[in-house]
Amino acid sequence: MLSKLIIRMSITNTMALSEEILNFWFRGFTSETDYIKETGSFWWRTPPEVAEQMRNLVGNELENALEGRHDDWTETPRGTLALILLLDQWTRSIFKGTPAAFAGDLKAQAITLDAINKGFDKQLWPIQRSFLYMPLEHSELLEHHDLMLRLMNGLVEEARGDVKPIMEGFTRFEIMHRDLIVRYGRYPHRNPILGRQSTPDEEEYLKINPNPF
Template sequence: MLTPWQPLLDWWFGEGATAVEIAAEKQRLWFGYRPEQDAEAREHFAALTDQALAGGLDDWTMAPQGWLALILLLDQLPRMIYRGTPAAFAGDERAQQLVRDGLVQGGDMLLPPIQRVFVYLVLEHSENLAAQEQALAYFAMLRDIAEPAEQPLFDDFADFALRHRDVIARFGRFPHRNKILDRPSTDAEQAFLAQPGSRF
Protein backbone atom coordinates (compact mmCIF):
# COMPACT_ATOMS: atom_id res chain seq x y z
CA MET A 1 0.00 0.00 0.00
CA LEU A 2 1.29 3.45 -0.92
CA THR A 3 1.85 5.56 2.17
CA PRO A 4 0.69 9.21 2.07
CA TRP A 5 4.27 10.45 2.27
CA GLN A 6 5.76 8.28 -0.49
CA PRO A 7 5.04 10.65 -3.42
CA LEU A 8 6.92 13.41 -1.63
CA LEU A 9 9.91 11.18 -0.88
CA ASP A 10 9.94 9.92 -4.48
CA TRP A 11 9.96 13.50 -5.76
CA TRP A 12 12.64 14.63 -3.32
CA PHE A 13 15.03 11.67 -3.58
CA GLY A 14 14.34 10.29 -7.06
CA GLU A 15 15.32 6.84 -8.22
CA GLY A 16 19.07 6.68 -7.67
CA ALA A 17 20.49 3.61 -5.93
CA THR A 18 23.40 5.35 -4.20
CA ALA A 19 23.86 8.66 -2.42
CA VAL A 20 26.02 9.92 -5.31
CA GLU A 21 23.37 8.98 -7.89
CA ILE A 22 20.57 10.53 -5.83
CA ALA A 23 22.51 13.76 -5.33
CA ALA A 24 23.45 13.96 -9.01
CA GLU A 25 19.78 13.68 -9.95
CA LYS A 26 18.35 15.93 -7.24
CA GLN A 27 20.97 18.47 -6.15
CA ARG A 28 19.47 21.24 -8.30
CA LEU A 29 16.09 20.62 -6.70
CA TRP A 30 17.58 20.65 -3.22
CA PHE A 31 19.91 23.63 -3.47
CA GLY A 32 19.19 25.56 -6.66
CA TYR A 33 16.45 28.09 -7.25
CA ARG A 34 14.35 27.54 -10.36
CA PRO A 35 10.82 29.00 -10.59
CA GLU A 36 9.49 25.82 -12.20
CA GLN A 37 10.66 23.77 -9.21
CA ASP A 38 8.86 26.08 -6.80
CA ALA A 39 5.75 25.83 -8.98
CA GLU A 40 5.97 22.03 -8.96
CA ALA A 41 6.29 22.01 -5.17
CA ARG A 42 3.29 24.30 -4.91
CA GLU A 43 1.17 22.25 -7.30
CA HIS A 44 1.83 18.86 -5.75
CA PHE A 45 2.57 19.53 -2.08
CA ALA A 46 1.11 22.89 -1.01
CA ALA A 47 -1.91 21.28 0.67
CA LEU A 48 0.25 18.87 2.69
CA THR A 49 2.69 21.66 3.54
CA ASP A 50 -0.12 23.84 4.85
CA GLN A 51 -1.46 20.92 6.89
CA ALA A 52 1.99 20.45 8.42
CA LEU A 53 2.39 24.17 9.11
CA ALA A 54 -1.00 24.14 10.85
CA GLY A 55 0.22 21.42 13.23
CA GLY A 56 -1.26 18.42 11.43
CA LEU A 57 0.07 15.07 10.19
CA ASP A 58 1.38 14.06 13.62
CA ASP A 59 0.63 10.42 12.82
CA TRP A 60 3.38 10.50 10.18
CA THR A 61 5.96 10.51 12.98
CA MET A 62 5.08 6.92 13.81
CA ALA A 63 7.22 5.70 10.88
CA PRO A 64 10.82 6.81 10.13
CA GLN A 65 10.00 7.68 6.52
CA GLY A 66 6.89 9.56 7.57
CA TRP A 67 8.90 11.49 10.16
CA LEU A 68 11.39 12.46 7.46
CA ALA A 69 8.60 13.51 5.07
CA LEU A 70 6.97 15.68 7.73
CA ILE A 71 10.34 17.32 8.38
CA LEU A 72 10.61 18.07 4.64
CA LEU A 73 7.11 19.59 4.64
CA LEU A 74 8.05 21.88 7.51
CA ASP A 75 11.63 22.77 6.63
CA GLN A 76 12.27 22.43 2.88
CA LEU A 77 8.90 22.84 1.16
CA PRO A 78 7.96 26.20 2.76
CA ARG A 79 11.29 27.60 1.52
CA MET A 80 10.13 26.80 -2.02
CA ILE A 81 6.38 27.40 -1.82
CA TYR A 82 6.66 30.62 0.19
CA ARG A 83 10.08 31.75 -1.03
CA GLY A 84 10.94 35.33 -0.17
CA THR A 85 8.23 35.70 2.50
CA PRO A 86 8.24 35.16 6.27
CA ALA A 87 6.14 32.01 5.72
CA ALA A 88 9.24 30.38 4.24
CA PHE A 89 10.47 29.92 7.81
CA ALA A 90 7.09 29.30 9.45
CA GLY A 91 7.73 25.58 9.92
CA ASP A 92 11.21 25.89 11.40
CA GLU A 93 10.25 25.75 15.06
CA ARG A 94 8.11 22.63 14.71
CA ALA A 95 10.68 20.99 12.43
CA GLN A 96 13.40 21.62 15.00
CA GLN A 97 11.27 20.09 17.76
CA LEU A 98 10.52 17.04 15.60
CA VAL A 99 14.22 16.62 14.90
CA ARG A 100 15.19 16.99 18.57
CA ASP A 101 12.58 14.43 19.60
CA GLY A 102 13.53 12.03 16.82
CA LEU A 103 17.25 12.24 17.50
CA VAL A 104 16.69 11.34 21.15
CA GLN A 105 14.85 8.22 19.98
CA GLY A 106 17.46 7.38 17.34
CA GLY A 107 15.02 7.87 14.47
CA ASP A 108 17.73 9.25 12.21
CA MET A 109 19.69 6.00 12.43
CA LEU A 110 16.81 4.18 10.71
CA LEU A 111 17.31 6.27 7.56
CA PRO A 112 19.97 6.00 4.84
CA PRO A 113 22.75 8.61 5.16
CA ILE A 114 21.55 10.69 2.19
CA GLN A 115 18.12 10.99 3.81
CA ARG A 116 19.65 11.83 7.18
CA VAL A 117 21.15 14.91 5.52
CA PHE A 118 17.69 16.49 5.50
CA VAL A 119 17.16 15.76 9.18
CA TYR A 120 20.43 17.43 10.13
CA LEU A 121 19.80 20.37 7.76
CA VAL A 122 17.00 21.43 10.11
CA LEU A 123 19.68 22.03 12.76
CA GLU A 124 21.80 23.85 10.18
CA HIS A 125 18.85 26.16 9.45
CA SER A 126 18.55 27.13 13.11
CA GLU A 127 19.69 30.54 14.34
CA ASN A 128 20.93 28.89 17.52
CA LEU A 129 24.63 28.22 17.98
CA ALA A 130 24.16 25.01 19.98
CA ALA A 131 22.00 23.58 17.18
CA GLN A 132 24.66 24.62 14.66
CA GLU A 133 27.35 22.82 16.64
CA GLN A 134 25.12 19.76 16.76
CA ALA A 135 24.61 19.92 12.98
CA LEU A 136 28.36 20.14 12.49
CA ALA A 137 28.89 17.01 14.57
CA TYR A 138 26.22 15.04 12.71
CA PHE A 139 27.55 16.02 9.28
CA ALA A 140 31.07 15.11 10.38
CA MET A 141 29.73 11.72 11.42
CA LEU A 142 28.08 11.21 8.01
CA ARG A 143 31.35 12.13 6.32
CA ASP A 144 33.29 9.70 8.51
CA ILE A 145 31.02 6.73 7.73
CA ALA A 146 30.70 7.46 4.00
CA GLU A 147 32.00 5.00 1.45
CA PRO A 148 35.12 6.25 -0.37
CA ALA A 149 33.15 7.03 -3.53
CA GLU A 150 30.71 9.11 -1.48
CA GLN A 151 33.36 10.97 0.53
CA PRO A 152 33.43 14.14 -1.65
CA LEU A 153 29.63 14.46 -1.46
CA PHE A 154 29.54 14.24 2.32
CA ASP A 155 32.62 16.47 2.56
CA ASP A 156 30.56 19.14 0.78
CA PHE A 157 27.66 18.74 3.21
CA ALA A 158 30.06 19.04 6.15
CA ASP A 159 31.68 22.13 4.62
CA PHE A 160 28.30 23.85 4.24
CA ALA A 161 27.48 23.00 7.85
CA LEU A 162 30.74 24.66 8.92
CA ARG A 163 29.95 27.77 6.90
CA HIS A 164 26.48 28.03 8.43
CA ARG A 165 27.89 27.56 11.94
CA ASP A 166 30.45 30.29 11.36
CA VAL A 167 27.76 32.80 10.31
CA ILE A 168 25.71 32.09 13.45
CA ALA A 169 28.84 32.24 15.62
CA ARG A 170 29.62 35.65 14.14
CA PHE A 171 26.18 37.28 13.95
CA GLY A 172 23.81 35.14 16.04
CA ARG A 173 21.47 34.96 13.05
CA PHE A 174 21.47 34.64 9.27
CA PRO A 175 21.76 38.18 7.90
CA HIS A 176 20.27 37.21 4.54
CA ARG A 177 16.94 36.59 6.31
CA ASN A 178 16.79 40.10 7.75
CA LYS A 179 15.02 41.75 4.82
CA ILE A 180 12.41 38.99 4.54
CA LEU A 181 11.75 39.01 8.29
CA ASP A 182 11.79 42.83 8.49
CA ARG A 183 14.83 42.87 10.76
CA PRO A 184 17.21 45.83 10.52
CA SER A 185 20.73 44.82 9.51
CA THR A 186 23.78 46.06 11.35
CA ASP A 187 26.63 47.70 9.45
CA ALA A 188 28.66 44.51 9.87
CA GLU A 189 25.82 42.43 8.45
CA GLN A 190 25.40 44.77 5.48
CA ALA A 191 29.11 44.52 4.74
CA PHE A 192 28.89 40.73 5.00
CA LEU A 193 25.88 40.56 2.65
CA ALA A 194 27.81 42.54 0.03
CA GLN A 195 30.30 39.65 -0.21
CA PRO A 196 29.79 36.80 -2.68
CA GLY A 197 28.58 33.56 -1.13
CA SER A 198 26.98 35.24 1.89
CA ARG A 199 23.46 34.00 1.12
CA PHE A 200 22.55 30.36 1.60
Protein backbone atom coordinates (compact mmCIF):
# COMPACT_ATOMS: atom_id res chain seq x y z
CA MET A 1 0.00 0.00 0.00
CA LEU A 2 2.78 2.40 0.96
CA SER A 3 4.73 1.61 -2.20
CA LYS A 4 1.67 2.37 -4.35
CA LEU A 5 1.22 5.69 -2.55
CA ILE A 6 4.87 6.60 -3.14
CA ILE A 7 4.52 5.75 -6.85
CA ARG A 8 1.39 7.92 -7.14
CA MET A 9 3.13 10.80 -5.37
CA SER A 10 6.13 10.45 -7.68
CA ILE A 11 3.92 10.54 -10.79
CA THR A 12 2.05 13.58 -9.45
CA ASN A 13 5.30 15.42 -8.70
CA THR A 14 6.81 14.79 -12.12
CA MET A 15 3.62 15.79 -13.92
CA ALA A 16 3.53 18.98 -11.82
CA LEU A 17 7.10 19.59 -13.00
CA SER A 18 6.00 19.35 -16.62
CA GLU A 19 3.53 22.20 -16.01
CA GLU A 20 6.21 24.22 -14.22
CA ILE A 21 8.45 23.83 -17.27
CA LEU A 22 5.68 25.11 -19.56
CA ASN A 23 4.89 28.01 -17.23
CA PHE A 24 8.56 28.95 -17.08
CA TRP A 25 9.13 28.77 -20.82
CA PHE A 26 5.91 30.53 -21.79
CA ARG A 27 6.08 32.89 -18.80
CA GLY A 28 2.76 31.76 -17.36
CA PHE A 29 0.69 33.63 -19.93
CA THR A 30 -2.68 32.18 -20.79
CA SER A 31 -3.10 33.62 -24.27
CA GLU A 32 -0.76 33.54 -27.22
CA THR A 33 -0.66 37.24 -27.95
CA ASP A 34 0.18 38.06 -24.31
CA TYR A 35 3.56 36.39 -24.28
CA ILE A 36 4.78 36.93 -27.83
CA LYS A 37 6.10 40.39 -26.95
CA GLU A 38 7.68 39.21 -23.71
CA THR A 39 9.67 36.16 -24.64
CA GLY A 40 11.73 36.65 -27.81
CA SER A 41 15.09 37.50 -26.27
CA PHE A 42 14.39 35.11 -23.41
CA TRP A 43 14.03 32.21 -25.86
CA TRP A 44 16.89 32.95 -28.22
CA ARG A 45 19.60 34.58 -26.11
CA THR A 46 19.42 32.85 -22.75
CA PRO A 47 21.71 34.73 -20.33
CA PRO A 48 23.68 32.73 -17.74
CA GLU A 49 21.36 33.73 -14.90
CA VAL A 50 18.34 32.38 -16.78
CA ALA A 51 20.19 29.16 -17.59
CA GLU A 52 20.86 28.84 -13.86
CA GLN A 53 17.15 29.33 -13.15
CA MET A 54 16.40 26.58 -15.65
CA ARG A 55 18.84 24.23 -13.93
CA ASN A 56 17.43 25.04 -10.49
CA LEU A 57 13.87 24.44 -11.69
CA VAL A 58 14.48 20.90 -12.90
CA GLY A 59 17.43 19.75 -10.78
CA ASN A 60 18.48 16.26 -11.83
CA GLU A 61 15.24 15.71 -13.75
CA LEU A 62 16.98 16.76 -16.96
CA GLU A 63 19.32 13.79 -16.62
CA ASN A 64 16.30 11.61 -15.80
CA ALA A 65 14.59 12.81 -18.97
CA LEU A 66 17.67 11.99 -21.03
CA GLU A 67 17.62 8.49 -19.54
CA GLY A 68 13.95 7.98 -20.45
CA ARG A 69 12.48 8.23 -16.96
CA HIS A 70 9.91 10.81 -18.02
CA ASP A 71 8.74 9.09 -21.18
CA ASP A 72 5.28 8.81 -19.59
CA TRP A 73 4.90 12.55 -20.22
CA THR A 74 4.37 11.71 -23.89
CA GLU A 75 0.87 10.46 -23.05
CA THR A 76 -0.50 14.03 -23.32
CA PRO A 77 0.17 16.95 -25.69
CA ARG A 78 1.31 19.30 -22.92
CA GLY A 79 3.47 16.68 -21.27
CA THR A 80 5.04 15.91 -24.63
CA LEU A 81 5.82 19.58 -25.21
CA ALA A 82 7.38 19.88 -21.74
CA LEU A 83 9.58 16.84 -22.35
CA ILE A 84 10.71 18.20 -25.72
CA LEU A 85 11.59 21.51 -24.10
CA LEU A 86 13.72 19.65 -21.55
CA LEU A 87 15.51 17.59 -24.17
CA ASP A 88 15.86 20.28 -26.83
CA GLN A 89 16.00 23.67 -25.06
CA TRP A 90 17.12 23.01 -21.48
CA THR A 91 20.07 21.00 -22.75
CA ARG A 92 21.19 23.82 -25.04
CA SER A 93 21.00 26.42 -22.28
CA ILE A 94 22.46 24.42 -19.40
CA PHE A 95 25.17 22.58 -21.34
CA LYS A 96 25.95 25.33 -23.86
CA GLY A 97 29.27 24.87 -25.64
CA THR A 98 29.64 21.20 -24.68
CA PRO A 99 28.66 17.93 -26.40
CA ALA A 100 25.95 17.48 -23.76
CA ALA A 101 24.06 20.37 -25.36
CA PHE A 102 23.04 17.95 -28.11
CA ALA A 103 22.58 14.87 -25.92
CA GLY A 104 18.79 14.98 -26.14
CA ASP A 105 18.50 15.63 -29.86
CA LEU A 106 17.80 12.14 -31.19
CA LYS A 107 15.31 11.40 -28.43
CA ALA A 108 13.58 14.74 -28.90
CA GLN A 109 13.31 14.17 -32.66
CA ALA A 110 11.69 10.78 -32.13
CA ILE A 111 9.21 12.24 -29.64
CA THR A 112 8.35 15.06 -32.05
CA LEU A 113 7.64 12.65 -34.90
CA ASP A 114 5.51 10.48 -32.62
CA ALA A 115 3.57 13.52 -31.40
CA ILE A 116 2.85 14.58 -34.98
CA ASN A 117 1.62 11.07 -35.81
CA LYS A 118 -0.70 11.23 -32.79
CA GLY A 119 -2.02 14.65 -33.80
CA PHE A 120 -0.84 16.15 -30.51
CA ASP A 121 0.56 19.19 -32.29
CA LYS A 122 -2.92 20.20 -33.45
CA GLN A 123 -3.99 20.58 -29.80
CA LEU A 124 -1.41 23.29 -29.07
CA TRP A 125 -1.12 26.99 -29.89
CA PRO A 126 0.97 27.84 -32.97
CA ILE A 127 3.83 29.18 -30.82
CA GLN A 128 3.80 26.01 -28.74
CA ARG A 129 3.71 23.90 -31.88
CA SER A 130 6.79 25.71 -33.14
CA PHE A 131 8.71 24.45 -30.13
CA LEU A 132 7.21 20.99 -30.48
CA TYR A 133 8.65 20.94 -34.02
CA MET A 134 11.98 22.55 -33.06
CA PRO A 135 13.94 19.27 -32.73
CA LEU A 136 13.44 18.85 -36.49
CA GLU A 137 15.15 22.20 -37.06
CA HIS A 138 18.04 21.12 -34.86
CA SER A 139 18.38 17.84 -36.76
CA GLU A 140 21.15 17.25 -39.28
CA LEU A 141 18.86 15.13 -41.47
CA LEU A 142 17.50 16.92 -44.54
CA GLU A 143 14.25 14.93 -44.42
CA HIS A 144 13.53 16.42 -41.01
CA HIS A 145 14.03 19.92 -42.40
CA ASP A 146 11.74 19.23 -45.33
CA LEU A 147 9.05 18.18 -42.85
CA MET A 148 9.77 21.14 -40.58
CA LEU A 149 9.42 23.58 -43.47
CA ARG A 150 6.07 22.08 -44.51
CA LEU A 151 4.81 22.28 -40.93
CA MET A 152 5.95 25.87 -40.48
CA ASN A 153 4.42 26.95 -43.79
CA GLY A 154 1.19 25.42 -42.52
CA LEU A 155 1.44 27.43 -39.31
CA VAL A 156 1.96 30.62 -41.29
CA GLU A 157 -1.25 29.89 -43.18
CA GLU A 158 -3.17 29.18 -39.96
CA ALA A 159 -1.83 32.05 -37.85
CA ARG A 160 -3.79 35.24 -37.40
CA GLY A 161 -3.10 38.71 -36.06
CA ASP A 162 0.13 39.33 -34.15
CA VAL A 163 0.97 35.63 -34.29
CA LYS A 164 1.40 35.53 -38.07
CA PRO A 165 4.63 37.57 -38.36
CA ILE A 166 6.13 35.51 -35.54
CA MET A 167 5.41 32.32 -37.48
CA GLU A 168 6.91 33.90 -40.59
CA GLY A 169 10.05 34.67 -38.60
CA PHE A 170 10.25 31.08 -37.34
CA THR A 171 9.90 29.88 -40.92
CA ARG A 172 12.69 32.14 -42.22
CA PHE A 173 14.92 30.82 -39.47
CA GLU A 174 14.17 27.24 -40.51
CA ILE A 175 15.08 28.07 -44.11
CA MET A 176 18.46 29.36 -42.89
CA HIS A 177 19.03 26.11 -40.99
CA ARG A 178 17.92 23.98 -43.92
CA ASP A 179 20.28 25.81 -46.27
CA LEU A 180 23.22 24.79 -44.08
CA ILE A 181 22.17 21.14 -44.14
CA VAL A 182 21.78 21.26 -47.92
CA ARG A 183 25.22 22.79 -48.34
CA TYR A 184 27.24 20.92 -45.69
CA GLY A 185 25.11 17.96 -44.61
CA ARG A 186 25.56 19.09 -41.00
CA TYR A 187 25.96 22.19 -38.85
CA PRO A 188 29.58 23.35 -39.16
CA HIS A 189 29.45 25.34 -35.92
CA ARG A 190 28.98 22.10 -34.01
CA ASN A 191 32.22 20.63 -35.32
CA PRO A 192 34.60 22.09 -32.71
CA ILE A 193 32.23 21.18 -29.88
CA LEU A 194 31.72 17.61 -31.06
CA GLY A 195 35.34 17.06 -32.07
CA ARG A 196 34.52 16.79 -35.77
CA GLN A 197 37.05 17.72 -38.41
CA SER A 198 35.83 20.64 -40.51
CA THR A 199 36.25 20.59 -44.27
CA PRO A 200 38.04 23.54 -45.95
CA ASP A 201 34.65 24.84 -47.10
CA GLU A 202 33.30 24.64 -43.56
CA GLU A 203 36.37 26.38 -42.18
CA GLU A 204 35.81 29.29 -44.55
CA TYR A 205 32.18 29.45 -43.50
CA LEU A 206 33.10 29.47 -39.79
CA LYS A 207 35.56 32.33 -40.30
CA ILE A 208 32.71 34.46 -41.58
CA ASN A 209 29.98 33.02 -39.34
CA PRO A 210 31.54 31.88 -36.04
CA ASN A 211 28.18 32.06 -34.23
CA PRO A 212 25.48 31.74 -36.89
CA PHE A 213 22.57 31.11 -34.50
